[in-house]
Amino acid sequence: MRPRRWIPLRAALVVLAALLLQVSLAADLRVAGAIGDLVLVVVVAAALTGGADRGATYGFAAGLLYDLVVDTPFGLTPLTYALVGYGVGLAGAAIQRTSGWWPLAVAGLAGAAHATLYTSLGNLVGVAYPFDDLPAIALVVAAGAALAIVPAMRALWWVHGHDEPDRLEVMFR
Amino acid sequence: MAISPPTGSRTRVAVLVLASVTLVVVGLRDVGIVRDLREGAAEVVAPVERALGTVTSPFRNAWHGITDYEDVKRENDRLRAELAESEAAGIGRSDAEQQFADLSAALDLPFAGDLPTVTARVVSGPRSNFSHAVEIDKGTDDGVAVGMPAAAGGGLVGRVTQATAGTARIDLITDPEFRVGVRLAEGGALGTARGQGRGEPLAVDTSINPRTEVADGTGVVTSGVDRSAYPPGIPVGTVAEVREGSGGLALELVVTPLVEADQLSYVTVLQWQPE
Numbered sequence: 001m002r003p004r005r006w007i008p009l010r011a012a013l014v015v016l017a018a019l020l021l022q023v024s025l026a027a028d029l030r031v032a033g034a035i036g037d038l039v040l041v042v043v044v045a046a047a048l049t050g051g052a053d054r055g056a057t058y059g060f061a062a063g064l065l066y067d068l069v070v071d072t073p074f075g076l077t078p079l080t081y082a083l084v085g086y087g088v089g090l091a092g093a094a095i096q097r098t099s100g101w102w103p104l105a106v107a108g109l110a111g112a113a114h115a116t117l118y119t120s121l122g123n124l125v126g127v128a129y130p131f132d133d134l135p136a137i138a139l140v141v142a143a144g145a146a147l148a149i150v151p152a153m154r155a156l157w158w159v160h161g162h163d164e165p166d167r168l169e170v171m172f173r
Numbered sequence: 174m175a176i177s178p179p180t181g182s183r184t185r186v187a188v189l190v191l192a193s194v195t196l197v198v199v200g201l202r203d204v205g206i207v208r209d210l211r212e213g214a215a216e217v218v219a220p221v222e223r224a225l226g227t228v229t230s231p232f233r234n235a236w237h238g239i240t241d242y243e244d245v246k247r248e249n250d251r252l253r254a255e256l257a258e259s260e261a262a263g264i265g266r267s268d269a270e271q272q273f274a275d276l277s278a279a280l281d282l283p284f285a286g287d288l289p290t291v292t293a294r295v296v297s298g299p300r301s302n303f304s305h306a307v308e309i310d311k312g313t314d315d316g317v318a319v320g321m322p323a324a325a326g327g328g329l330v331g332r333v334t335q336a337t338a339g340t341a342r343i344d345l346i347t348d349p350e351f352r353v354g355v356r357l358a359e360g361g362a363l364g365t366a367r368g369q370g371r372g373e374p375l376a377v378d379t380s381i382n383p384r385t386e387v388a389d390g391t392g393v394v395t396s397g398v399d400r401s402a403y404p405p406g407i408p409v410g411t412v413a414e415v416r417e418g419s420g421g422l423a424l425e426l427v428v429t430p431l432v433e434a435d436q437l438s439y440v441t442v443l444q445w446q447p448e
Contacts, residue, residue: 023218024225027300028233031240033371033435034302053182060189064196068214071306071334071344074200074207079193086186118303125197128349129303130370137302 010159015062018042018152023069026144034137036144037111038152039066043085044110044145045152048103050160052089059085073125080121084114103153104146111145112138212337219308219340222297288404291315291442293341298435305348305368306331309440312339316444322395322403323440328431329353329395329407330440341442345434346409347371354401355409355428358392360385366393366409366428371435374413377426385424387415393428402447 018038026036039062047055063078070077088110095102115138122129200207293309300306311317313336321333323343331351335342344351351368355377364379381387391412397405414427 020218020221020225023297023300024222025229025233027298029236037301051182053185056182056186056189060193063193066301067196067200068211069218070300070304071342071348072301072303073197074211075193075196075198076200077301079190079197082186082189082193115302122303128369130349130373133302133370141302 007159011058014155014159015039015042015058015065019062019065019069022066031140032136033133034140036148037114037141038144038148039063040081040084040111040114040141041107041145041148041152042155043081044088044107045149045156047085047088047110048092048106048149049153049156050089051093052086054160055085055087055089056082057085059083073122073127076118076121076125080114080118083117084110087113103149107149108142108146111141111143115141208335212335215308215335215340215342216337219296219337222308226296289316289444291317291444292439293317293442294439295437296340298437299345299371305345305351305371305434306334306342307345307437307440309341309343309442310339311442312337312341314338317341317442318444318446320402320446322407322443322445324407324432324443325437325440326432327408329403329409330430330432330434330437332402333442343440343442346375346430347373347434353403353409354396354398355393356396356405357387357412358394359388360391362387363396363398364426375410375428375430377428378418379424379426381424383417383421383424387412387424387426389413389415393426400447404443404445407443 018041022038026038029035043055043059043062046058059081060078063081066081067074067077088106091106092102095106115134119129119131119134119137123131291311293311293315295307296310297308309317309323317333317336319333319336322329323331323333329346331343331345331348333341334344346353346366346368347370348368349370353366355364355366356362357364362379362381362385364377364381366375366377369376377393389412393409393412395401395403395405395407395409397403408431410428410430412426413429416425416427417423418425
């Protein structure tokens with residue numbers, strides 16, 4: 001088990017690394033005009049490895065940091081990330097034994113759900129994000145999340161240790 | 174399996190959601206603390222992003238080599254054709270520009286073509302799927318300030334919304350929140366252009382009578398009317414489609430921007446600020 005005092009530092013390192021990779025690398029790799037979302041992947045990984053509470057907390061904190069470096073309405077990313085993190089935590093707890101590859105599927109669904117939630121809430125607060133762009137964004141974010149979820153879960157175990165069941169082992173068993 | 178989170182968990186997520194909603198409300202009012210925090214973050218992130226950008230550039234270049242090859246070829250052909258057309262139209266345009274500059278001087282309006290400029294390199298494109306801003310490598314130390322318009326290839330691309338010592342952020346005309354007062358080059362009718370998202374044309378709300386003829390290809394420039402956020406005469410785009418606005422009382426124009434705002438390498442910041 002990890003000494004608890006290092007957990008916030010390790011967590012901050014993982015979130016910051018994801019954010020910096022997002023703005024310096026992932027943001028430039030467009031497919032059909034859309035990009036993947038590495039910060040969301042960390043939130044989903046936190047929810048899958050630590051449950052709804054951890055997912056919501058990571059979502060709020062990571063979203064807050066992300067909103068500092070973009071021009072979108074401030075507060076919208078922590079709101080959507082926290083909701084998705086919470087939802088993924090609940091879903092993960094409910095379905096973890098149904099399929100060996102569930103984290104990839106859950107991460108993909110979470111990516112699509114986040115894109116939909118963000119577009120809808122953005123329109124609700126008065127920013128006319130076009131719904132026409134949504135299919136491409138949802139697809140690319142979902143694919144990116146499914147691809148990156150396993151290393152992200154590894155990173156989250158590095159942060160919090162393996163005091164919970166090793167779901168990655170379950171997955172590849 | 175039934176999903177029933179503990180009560181404490183529900184309380185925590187409720188607090189986080191409430192905090193986020195509060196931030197959205199505060200952020201929408203453009204309060205100073207949010208601006209300051211974002212400027213501080215830009216100062217911190219810029220050097221790290223530049224360093225990481227250098228390290229990751231071989232990978233990004235390889236990616237663009239694979240995904241953009243056909244687009245670049247098509248773009249090259251289109252630019253060759255446009256260059257030939259531009260050379261033919263050059264004489265007429267310079268005469269029109271002179272007339273416009275004379276008229277602006279007579280009306281005591283600044284002419285965009287006479288404004289001092291700062292050329293800057295785009296160091297980062299939109300950082301998320303919902304962002305419509307780019308970062309440039311010039312800031313307040315170079316004379317860039319919030320509110321200045323930015324152009325590229327002769328057309329308006331956006332406006333500076335954040336500036337630190339060495340970097341600045343430009344909100345692009347494709348941003349759904351972007352608004353600019355415009356004037357038709359023929360007829361002089363006024364309107365307001367708004368962004369409609371990445372790769373989409375601009376929509377221009379006008380007060381033009383629906384029976385009025387507006388030809389496709391008509392030029393659209395910034396209007397620069399009193400207290401405008403832009404000087405007059407910056408080319409914005411050309412009319413691609415004319416349709417009735419909601420209610421049928423006026424025309425709505427679909428305008429193709431002169432510049433593809435998503436593919437910028439360099440921009441020119443016009444050192445002009447609204448009064």
